[in-house]
Amino acid sequence: MKPRRMSPDEDTAPILALLRRAFADMHGRIDPPSSLHQLTEAGIADQARTGEVWVIGDRACMFLTPHPDATPPALYVGKLAVDPVAQGQGLARVLIALAEERAAALGLTRLVLQTRIELEENHAIFKRMGFVKARETAHPGFDRPTSVRFEKTVRE
Numbered sequence: 001m002k003p004r005r006m007s008p009d010e011d012t013a014p015i016l017a018l019l020r021r022a023f024a025d026m027h028g029r030i031d032p033p034s035s036l037h038q039l040t041e042a043g044i045a046d047q048a049r050t051g052e053v054w055v056i057g058d059r060a061c062m063f064l065t066p067h068p069d070a071t072p073p074a075l076y077v078g079k080l081a082v083d084p085v086a087q088g089q090g091l092a093r094v095l096i097a098l099a100e101e102r103a104a105a106l107g108l109t110r111l112v113l114q115t116r117i118e119l120e121e122n123h124a125i126f127k128r129m130g131f132v133k134a135r136e137t138a139h140p141g142f143d144r145p146t147s148v149r150f151e152k153t154v155r156e
Contacts, residue, residue, distance in 0.1 A: 003056050
């Protein structure tokens with residue numbers, strides 16, 4: 001399947017359901033709990049309106065948000081998710097390749113994403129895709145790292 005960009009007018013319920021399935025194994029593993037619990041269908045439509053939402057059927061999705069004023073300019077990859085029944089089929093790689101294309105088209109020189117400190121399997125996946133660990137960060141109110149920021153340089 002080929003990725004397609006969602007319109008803010010589309011039904012976002014299937015994407016919210018996909019995200020909940022894909023992130024279900026985080027429940028009880030990460031602290032603080034995922035921001036996914038606050039995400040709504042309207043929030044996904046807003047992301048499609050102000051940034052980009054890309055989907056591969058009902059199997060995978062990612063949110064892209066340009067940060068052209070960052071130093072260096074970056075494209076933030078958020079809510080990258082693959083349905084558990086579709087994992088291992090290369091869908092995340094397809095979406096990251098698309099994110100690289102979108103960054104280059106927007107004149108941005110890197111991809112940035114965050115993953116939770118506890119999700120070491122995700123760290124390994126992103127490293128295999130060419131991301132490097134940039135730094136650890138902490139959510140407000142935490143005195144220990146809770147997330148890892150990964151970055152990848154995009155060829156211009």
